[in-house]
Amino acid sequence: MPSLGRLHLITDTRPGRDPLAVLRAALPVARAELVVQVRVEDDATDRQAYDLARRVVALCAPYRATCLVNDRLHVALAVGAAGGHVGADDLPVGAARRVLGSTAVLGATAREPLAAAEAAAAGASYLGVGPCHATSTKRGLPAPVGPDGVRAVADSVAVPVIAIGGVTAASVPTLRAAGAYGVAVVGALSGAVDPGRATAELLGALTC
Numbered sequence: 254m255p256s257l258g259r260l261h262l263i264t265d266t267r268p269g270r271d272p273l274a275v276l277r278a279a280l281p282v283a284r285a286e287l288v289v290q291v292r293v294e295d296d297a298t299d300r301q302a303y304d305l306a307r308r309v310v311a312l313c314a315p316y317r318a319t320c321l322v323n324d325r326l327h328v329a330l331a332v333g334a335a336g337g338h339v340g341a342d343d344l345p346v347g348a349a350r351r352v353l354g355s356t357a358v359l360g361a362t363a364r365e366p367l368a369a370a371e372a373a374a375a376g377a378s379y380l381g382v383g384p385c386h387a388t389s390t391k392r393g394l395p396a397p398v399g400p401d402g403v404r405a406v407a408d409s410v411a412v413p414v415i416a417i418g419g420v421t422a423a424s425v426p427t428l429r430a431a432g433a434y435g436v437a438v439v440g441a442l443s444g445a446v447d448p449g450r451a452t453a454e455l456l457g458a459l460t461c
């Protein structure tokens with residue numbers, strides 16, 4: 254399996270957003286360092302998720318960027334994505350691994366070391382840890398774990414830790430110092446005036 258990209262762009266499918274425009278700006282800058290996680294609103298249909306994921310896979314291919322699908326693993330399989338991401342309300346990690354197969358990339362959400370170790374043992378390739386900081390992108394989240402929470406998980410597992418939640422280029426150095434291998438963002442790219450430039454700033458902070 255190729256090494257995991259460090260910059261994870263999660264699609265922003267809220268009304269008024271244009272996730273494919275953001276992706277087109279990010280891809281030439283981050284190329285194979287980019288992991289695109291197709292995440293749709295809970296009330297989106299499978300057909301809508303499939304149509305978006307299919308387009309993301311096609312856009313990623315020339316750049317060797319990785320496409321993952323959040324939650325809906327049948328969509329990941331249907332579009333030939335590299336894998337998926339699951340959390341507490343989704344298939345358990347072991348079941349997700351069986352669905353996706355042994356070579357797929359499988360991300361799992363984990364907020365604390367015990368859950369992280371269980372997810373890694375069950376077959377997670379990486380762990381999404383957060384929210385690290387306050388965010389308005391997703392409602393109903395628990396309190397932020399901060400860099401200390403990232404460190405606690407990173408110290409307890411051998412798989413890469415991807416920090417998520419309110420991440421900006423400015424917060425990347427602290428998260429990396431806490432053990433994060435990479436970061437996942439929605440707003441830092443979707444809300445940027447110049448998503449290409451914002452990609453370069455995030456990537457610079459991740460790879461310096």
Ligand SMILES: Cc1ncc(COP(=O)(O)OP(=O)(O)O)c(N)n1
Binds near residue numbers: 292324341343381
């Ligand atoms: C990289 C990454 N980390 C965490 C999450 C959150 O997943 P989950 O807890 O299943 O919540 P939803 O995104 O499904 O609402 C993620 N998607 N990606």
Ligand SMILES: Cc1ncsc1CCOP(=O)(O)O
Binds near residue numbers: 388394418437
């Ligand atoms: C899906 C998800 N899970 C935890 S935080 C989050 C949203 C992250 O979005 P942003 O990067 O805009 O804070």
Ligand SMILES: [Mg+2]
Binds near residue numbers: 323324339340341342
């Ligand atoms: Mg989920």
